[in-house]
Amino acid sequence: MLAGKTVMITGASSGIGAAAARLFSAQGAAVVLMARRTKMLQGLADELNAAGGTATAVTGDVTVAADAARAVEVAVERHGRLDAAFNNAGWGTAREPMHLMDDADYDRIMDVNVRGVWNCMRRQIPAMLESGGGAIVNTSSTAGLVAPGVPSAPYIAAKHAVIGLTKAAADEYGAQGIRVNTLAVGVTRTELMQQGFDQNPGVEALLTGNSMLPRVADPVEIAQAAAWLCADHSSFVTGATVPVDGGFTAR
Secondary structure, three states: OOOOOEEEEEOOOOHHHHHHHHHHHHOOOEEEEEEOOHHHHHHHHHHHHHOOOEEEEEEOOOOOHHHHHHHHHHHHHHHOOOOEEEEOOOOOOEOOOHHHOOHHHHHHHHHHHHHHHHHHHHHHHHHHHHOOOEEEEEEEEHHHOOOOOOEOHHHHHHHHHHHHHHHHHHHHHHHHOEEEEEEEEOOEOOHHHHHHHHHOOOHHHHHHOOOOOOOOEOHHHHHHHHHHHHOHHHOOOOOOEEEEOOOHHHO
16 A cells, blocks of 8 residues: 555654554555654664565654654655655643643643644655655544543643644645645553553543443554555545544544
């Protein structure tokens, strides 16, 4: 599905990002992987290369514009173009009363989730314009559509903002061949989420109880949706927010 394409993936060292890296590589893409944890990131790139894929690790933080620019530059230098991007890096906290939250928590959540997408898209779009178009997928959340009871207020605000940035970019660049979409991701069994389940018995049932498919997603299920949006198979889809949430937001 992605044969011949160069795809940049952020938040790639674990969870949904790592699942996407494996899937995109298996689907024929050359992947440029960006995350902060060098050892895990390089290990994943080595794994994909050993399996016959083409993967490059670029250590970086999406909140730093120069790091995002460097990842795009590596993609273009090594492969001549950037065809697609999966801006998946994110961070959040559990809910606590807004008036008790520190400004530092608000700043970090907004920086990673919103500024991170902003930093990446602003560098990815020029590279895609140079090669005649491309596809960008940004990771939002069900918290970008509704206000579920577990995430904090800044996280909910940030994930709403990701959807807004996506729609704005889709509108600005659609005529120039760049499609931009968002995934509204439901509860997914990432390492961080599993730690939360282990520390708080009963939370898993609470989070999945209102879904039409009352279970936690596997990261590869999210990656499959991202792969479709990055591929030419979704050539008439842009500006969309695609729920991958087991029907949580449909009720």
